[in-house]
Amino acid sequence: MKKRSSPSLDAPQPLDPAVFHAALLKWYKRHARDLPWRGVDDPYATWLSEIMLQQTRVATVIERYQEFLLRFPTIRALAEANEDDVLALWSGLGYYRRARMLHRAAQFVTRELKGKLPRTAEELRTLPGVGDYTSAAIASIAYGESVAVVDGNVERVLLRVLGRPEDKGAATRALIQETAQSLIPPQPVRRTRANPCGDHNQAMMELGATICTPRSPLCLQCPVLELCQTRGEHITGERTQMQSRTVAHLLVRRRRGTREEVLLSRRPEDASLMPNMLELPPLPIDAVEGLEPVLRVRHSITNTNYYVMIFAERIAGLPPQTEDLSDEIALVTDETVTHAVSDLSKLDPEDIPFVAETPGEDDELSLLSAIPTAQTDMFWFPATRLPALAITGLTRKVLQRLGVMQIPKPVRRVP
DNA sequence: AAACCGTGGCT
DNA sequence: TAGCCAAGGTT
Numbered sequence: 001m002k003k004r005s006s007p008s009l010d011a012p013q014p015l016d017p018a019v020f021h022a023a024l025l026k027w028y029k030r031h032a033r034d035l036p037w038r039g040v041d042d043p044y045a046t047w048l049s050e051i052m053l054q055q056t057r058v059a060t061v062i063e064r065y066q067e068f069l070l071r072f073p074t075i076r077a078l079a080e081a082n083e084d085d086v087l088a089l090w091s092g093l094g095y096y097r098r099a100r101m102l103h104r105a106a107q108f109v110t111r112e113l114k115g116k117l118p119r120t121a122e123e124l125r126t127l128p129g130v131g132d133y134t135s136a137a138i139a140s141i142a143y144g145e146s147v148a149v150v151d152g153n154v155e156r157v158l159l160r161v162l163g164r165p166e167d168k169g170a171a172t173r174a175l176i177q178e179t180a181q182s183l184i185p186p187q188p189v190r191r192t193r194a195n196p197c198g199d200h201n202q203a204m205m206e207l208g209a210t211i212c213t214p215r216s217p218l219c220l221q222c223p224v225l226e227l228c229q230t231r232g233e234h235i236t237g238e239r240t241q242m243q244s245r246t247v248a249h250l251l252v253r254r255r256r257g258t259r260e261e262v263l264l265s266r267r268p269e270d271a272s273l274m275p276n277m278l279e280l281p282p283l284p285i286d287a288v289e290g291l292e293p294v295l296r297v298r299h300s301i302t303n304t305n306y307y308v309m310i311f312a313e314r315i316a317g318l319p320p321q322t323e324d325l326s327d328e329i330a331l332v333t334d335e336t337v338t339h340a341v342s343d344l345s346k347l348d349p350e351d352i353p354f355v356a357e358t359p360g361e362d363d364e365l366s367l368l369s370a371i372p373t374a375q376t377d378m379f380w381f382p383a384t385r386l387p388a389l390a391i392t393g394l395t396r397k398v399l400q401r402l403g404v405m406q407i408p409k410p411v412r413r414v415p
Numbered sequence: 416a417a418a419c420c421g422t423g424g425c426t
Numbered sequence: 427t428a429g430c431c432a433a434g435g436t437t
Contacts, residue, residue, distance in 0.1 A: 049433085050433065053434095054432090054434045055421085055433085055434055056421085056423095057422090057423070057433095058432085058433075059424085060422075060424095061433090092421090092422075092423095094420080094421025094422045096420085096421080097420065098434090098435085101436090128436095130435085131434060131436085132435090151432095152432065152433075202433085208433090214430080214431070214432090215430085239429085240418090241429095242428075244427060272419075272420075274420090274421080296427095298427075299421090299423095300421080300423080302422095305427070392421085393421060393423090394421090394422090
């Protein structure tokens, strides 16, 4: 057996683009992960995957991508949906502005571009929610344009290859951009099925995600180790310091006939954080002092760690409605949130029946009255409809953990 | 141009 | 009840 050469510990070779992309592509062919959006010949699907992947882990996107495509299979279907339904499909993914901008962009493409997605990075860049990275990603992956993507992975890989520290300055950004573009392989002379640029871009990101990781990179498995000036972690800048806050939310349930209902409040339209989304009603923190929550969860939002306490109470049930719309609503699974809201009773503070089902627990039934109803509108929803609503990720997490909302069945991948 | 926008998993 | 940060874009 021939002795295999061990990874060279010699001084790094100069960065030769042909050597680099040959080594990278060879590695990629062997190690590329089988992701649902790979090998899909639909630019809309590529677009959707790139939006979902913005600042979001691959594992998280895998769970949501298929479901979204099944519900909105085309740009036109997405354009014709209402925003609440789009947000419901996005619920839990975070950065909800992405969903709103994707929705608006789909409407723009449908109305102004005859349903045709632009084919170049330059034109794609004009769509809402599509910036430098995403426009290059769609153009190269879906249309084979020779344009380099620069995301967090590519930036880290190139800084390490070049032996540079992290630096937000314009000069370093330009250097990264130029280096990335210089490594793009030449286009095939004739039109073929092959997409060297799209593959190269994905390979760069794959390398950063699986080998050239932020901490503890696996340099001995790196296909371009011999071209790398760093071979390990590079110098990074300071991170903004995290904050901590304690908040409380209330889970209120009632029975209407045989149906279980949950009270949710809609966040203000002008809220900076998750506007218009539904959530468990927030409780003033001083209303729960000394009380023990039924659940504690940590929930980080950007640079704030929220330490969340959940309190729960049940209020007396109501008889089934005389004109019972409830079954209809529960059965029509793709009805909109708007319909659901208008068909359901809005909470009228005067009508809250403060009657304990279990006598002698009056203390715990005071929490609903602690909610300042003036600034939030609250609605009752059947528990069965919760998966179809635009609820915040925190509310989704809590409702699942408390068994109020069933975990939606994962969508099977279509072969 | 620095700050903001969500969430989950890993260490 | 700590910190990091991911296939970024917008303001």
